[in-house]
Amino acid sequence: MISLIVAFDENRVIGKNNSLPWHIPDEMEKFKKATMGNVIIMGRKTFEGIGRPLPGRVNIVITGDKSFSHVGVEVFCSIEKALEESGKLEKEVFFIGGSSIYRQVKDLVDKLYISYIHGKYEGDSYFPEINLEEFQLIKEEHHDDFDYKEYMRKTPVI
Ligand SMILES: NC(=O)c1ccc[n+]([C@@H]2O[C@H](COP(=O)([O-])OP(=O)(O)OC[C@H]3O[C@@H](n4cnc5c(N)ncnc54)[C@H](OP(=O)(O)O)[C@@H]3O)[C@@H](O)[C@H]2O)c1
Numbered sequence: 001m002i003s004l005i006v007a008f009d010e011n012r013v014i015g016k017n018n019s020l021p022w023h024i025p026d027e028m029e030k031f032k033k034a035t036m037g038n039v040i041i042m043g044r045k046t047f048e049g050i051g052r053p054l055p056g057r058v059n060i061v062i063t064g065d066k067s068f069s070h071v072g073v074e075v076f077c078s079i080e081k082a083l084e085e086s087g088k089l090e091k092e093v094f095f096i097g098g099s100s101i102y103r104q105v106k107d108l109v110d111k112l113y114i115s116y117i118h119g120k121y122e123g124d125s126y127f128p129e130i131n132l133e134e135f136q137l138i139k140e141e142h143h144d145d146f147d148y149k150e151y152m153r154k155t156p157v158i
Contacts, residue, residue, distance in 0.1 A: 002083070004095045004105060005034055006127055007115035007146065013123030015098060018049035021121035024145045031096075034113050038092040041082050044068065046098040060086060062101065079104055099125045106130050112151040119145075 007027055008014045015021065036056050044063035053059040053072035060074045060082050068075055076082040079101070086093045094113075095105045106128055112135060135151035142148075 001092045002109050003111040004109040005113040008127040009117040010120050012127045014127050015125035016123045027115050039086045040094050040096045042096045043098050043101045103128045110153050116147045
């Protein structure tokens with residue numbers, strides 16, 4: 001299963017200065033629960049924002065920089081290569097951002113995990129438009145600071 005996980009606000013803001021604009025522990029917990037034991041694929045900037053591999057998950061970073069390396073992280077030079085390799089692991093594969101990665105994968109993922117953060121934050125990074133008509137809502141939770149929803153693509157891409 002190829003999935004995308006994101007949190008965005010009422011203006012679709014996802015980040016500011018290469019970090020999250022909000023601190024919402026309940027939301028971090030949703031991210032942790034979904035991704036634990038699985039594969040997470042991220043852009044180089046998101047990895048640098050986090051600053052370390054996230055424990056308990058296969059961490060994959062995508063970069064065009066051939067000299068990039070970091071302990072605890074697998075590095076690929078394209079999304080296709082990262083998918084090819086992670087497909088061998090028989091785990092759920094999560095694209096975890098950032099903006100440039102979401103733009104490239106939004107039409108190929110089967111499942112969406114979205115936290116709709118309440119409010120409008122200052123930001124410099126946005127989640128792209130995505131056609132939710134192509135997806136069916138399969139789970140919904142209301143939290144104080146966000147609404148959490150999971151969607152499955154109605155017609156699988158592959
Ligand atoms: N709210 C959320 O759920 C969430 C989740 C994740 C991230 N974020 C936020 O998103 C922001 C970062 O997003 P961003 O778009 O600036 O950066 P990004 O997507 O994290 O990373 C961009 C970098 O990834 C590499 N890359 C992307 N596509 C590639 C491809 N097809 N082939 C090879 N390399 C590729 C390039 O690295 P090189 O330049 O090294 O070649 C590119 O500069 C941050 O503010 C972060 O906090 C928010």
